[in-house]
Amino acid sequence: MRITVKLFAYFRDNRFKQREMEFPAGTRVEDIILSLGINLEEVGVTMINSRHCELFQVPNDHDQLAIFPAIGGG
Amino acid sequence: MADKIFRVNMSDLSTTVEPVPAAWMGLGGRGLTSTVVATEVTPTCHPLGRHNKLVIAPGLLSGTQAANSGRLSCGAKSPLTGTIKEANAGGSSAQMLAKLGVKALIIEGKPHDESKWYSLHVTRDGVTISEESEVIGLGNFATVKTLNQRLGEKVGVITIGPAGEMRMSAANISIKDPDSHLRSGGRGGLGAVMGSKKVKFISIEPTNEQVQIADPEAFKTANRLFAKALVDNPISKALAQYGTNVLVNIINESGGLPTRNFTKGQFEGHEAISGETMHDTIVARGGKPKHNCHQGCVIQCSQVYNDLNGNYKTSGFEYETIWALGADCCIDNLDHLADADSLMDDIGLDSIETPVAFAVAMEAGVLKFGDGAELCRILKEDVAKGTPLGRIIGNGAASVGKAFGITRVPVVKGQAIPAYDPRAIKGIGITYATSTQGADHTMGYTIATNILGVGGKLDPLSKEGQVELSRNLQIATAAIDSTGMCLFIAFAALDDATCLPALIDMINARFGISLTADDVTNLGKTILKTEHGFNLAAGFTNKDDRLPEFFAEEPIAPHNVVWDISDAAIDSFWDF
Ligand code: SF4
Numbered sequence: 001m002r003i004t005v006k007l008f009a010y011f012r013d014n015r016f017k018q019r020e021m022e023f024p025a026g027t028r029v030e031d032i033i034l035s036l037g038i039n040l041e042e043v044g045v046t047m048i049n050s051r052h053c054e055l056f057q058v059p060n061d062h063d064q065l066a067i068f069p070a071i072g073g074g
Numbered sequence: 075m076a077d078k079i080f081r082v083n084m085s086d087l088s089t090t091v092e093p094v095p096a097a098w099m100g101l102g103g104r105g106l107t108s109t110v111v112a113t114e115v116t117p118t119c120h121p122l123g124r125h126n127k128l129v130i131a132p133g134l135l136s137g138t139q140a141a142n143s144g145r146l147s148c149g150a151k152s153p154l155t156g157t158i159k160e161a162n163a164g165g166s167s168a169q170m171l172a173k174l175g176v177k178a179l180i181i182e183g184k185p186h187d188e189s190k191w192y193s194l195h196v197t198r199d200g201v202t203i204s205e206e207s208e209v210i211g212l213g214n215f216a217t218v219k220t221l222n223q224r225l226g227e228k229v230g231v232i233t234i235g236p237a238g239e240m241r242m243s244a245a246n247i248s249i250k251d252p253d254s255h256l257r258s259g260g261r262g263g264l265g266a267v268m269g270s271k272k273v274k275f276i277s278i279e280p281t282n283e284q285v286q287i288a289d290p291e292a293f294k295t296a297n298r299l300f301a302k303a304l305v306d307n308p309i310s311k312a313l314a315q316y317g318t319n320v321l322v323n324i325i326n327e328s329g330g331l332p333t334r335n336f337t338k339g340q341f342e343g344h345e346a347i348s349g350e351t352m353h354d355t356i357v358a359r360g361g362k363p364k365h366n367c368h369q370g371c372v373i374q375c376s377q378v379y380n381d382l383n384g385n386y387k388t389s390g391f392e393y394e395t396i397w398a399l400g401a402d403c404c405i406d407n408l409d410h411l412a413d414a415d416s417l418m419d420d421i422g423l424d425s426i427e428t429p430v431a432f433a434v435a436m437e438a439g440v441l442k443f444g445d446g447a448e449l450c451r452i453l454k455e456d457v458a459k460g461t462p463l464g465r466i467i468g469n470g471a472a473s474v475g476k477a478f479g480i481t482r483v484p485v486v487k488g489q490a491i492p493a494y495d496p497r498a499i500k501g502i503g504i505t506y507a508t509s510t511q512g513a514d515h516t517m518g519y520t521i522a523t524n525i526l527g528v529g530g531k532l533d534p535l536s537k538e539g540q541v542e543l544s545r546n547l548q549i550a551t552a553a554i555d556s557t558g559m560c561l562f563i564a565f566a567a568l569d570d571a572t573c574l575p576a577l578i579d580m581i582n583a584r585f586g587i588s589l590t591a592d593d594v595t596n597l598g599k600t601i602l603k604t605e606h607g608f609n610l611a612a613g614f615t616n617k618d619d620r621l622p623e624f625f626a627e628e629p630i631a632p633h634n635v636v637w638d639i640s641d642a643a644i645d646s647f648w649d650f
Contacts, residue, residue, distance in 0.1 A: 072309035073318030
């Protein structure tokens, strides 16, 4: 399946902002994160198509997956 | 020496130093300003008349070594909302006032002769009132510079700009920081209240005295734990690197970034104004990505943003300001945003209210969406000079809506809704609706749980649980706002079990008392009820706790959702 992966804050360092990537059907959000060399403990928020999602969720073909470290502000 | 109440009567130009009444003893910051306003101000009074009072109070821990404890609270009846109001900011004044033994400074009355301006000078012995002419009409930067020359670099300064002098409802109160830049008690037009009393600035004498600590050892231990909880928190680290502006991209991604005067939930230009872009720009131009607004802050969310030539442009460049000028006014150029931020700081304008007012003016056709240069021109030539258009904008978003007959006016109780759309992030809608001070995200920051996954998780699009979330956060916030702590300690407090007990231990060690966590929660509840009571007595009802009707009627993309929480659910907020 084809997934648009978006990274934010320091997750972009030495990686990318946004990239179309191929994954086998059934790949979970956490597998995608690990494949990028990101430590799961540093992940704050994940969203599929602008909705919050869990690490065990499986995105669908052509979904957008956004991965954020723990961040805050206000 | 025990703390005292310093009182200034501008009607007869007299001052007194009074003992602290027993009922105010355990209060500081917002808890104290709101209690004084509720006790001494006639709720139905005109906010710019002689019956209103401006109350300035350091927090319970201000002036101590406690990390992040240098926030100063300013309170009064607000000319923008007509409700009770507290606005707090960093800078050096809270710590200086606390060291001088000032529990609160209360400015009341109003001179009969409207032609004269005054300044106040605070020392340990009391307040002196002097007539002032040199800095009248000057912007905040020139005022601070002049006062540094006149009174020395170390003097503390609390000041208003031309907006406050002209009593505009979006006028803020500015506080000098350790670099002689400014931090602002932004919301609710408190600068206009100060201007109505004809006080241009308050200067504070530097002192080497220290705040007395009842149990210094216990205090030190607790502060060490507390500071560690703050420093270790991953969100603190991100705040230092990217500032609060790290939020642009995540709020945009969630579909809750109000765009083009609240007609969309995502902004095409988000990347250009994001915290990531800002960080890279700051580094490339030799600015400082991290910086603190007062000594002792260990989080350092502020920054120094330089212009294209590497010269200082602005600091304390916040997400809310960048959102309002950026997404809401559709200006996708950080340098225009920095120009406007600096102009608003100089004129002394709330940098949320003012750009939201501009977005309404853009909808009215006064200027085009996206025209940052024109926005800056209007700030300089109209708002700063007080032309009729400038006054309409300087009185806030509701004022612009009225003047131009616009119905899409994002305000609650007359105060502009900040950077999170309540249709797509419903918890914050409850905070906007029920806050005792008009729409204000900081009163109960549900974004933490709705979006950021801090303090648990709650789906931002669901109707369930939002009232309870907002209530719990509003209670906790009222208590934190009384300590002098910056609200960003809440990220650690919500998720690190050592943080809040350490904070309570510090308060206990400072005063030699034994508060429990329940006492602190009860303090928060009491403050909210005191503020709510003032508003009810001023004539507000539950019908004022509503969002503008367009939120229920205009779905917002990308989620195509409307505001759909019932009036009864909103009203249940006050069931505690
Ligand atoms: S975290 Fe930011 S707002 Fe809070 S005290 Fe530090 S610099 Fe000031």
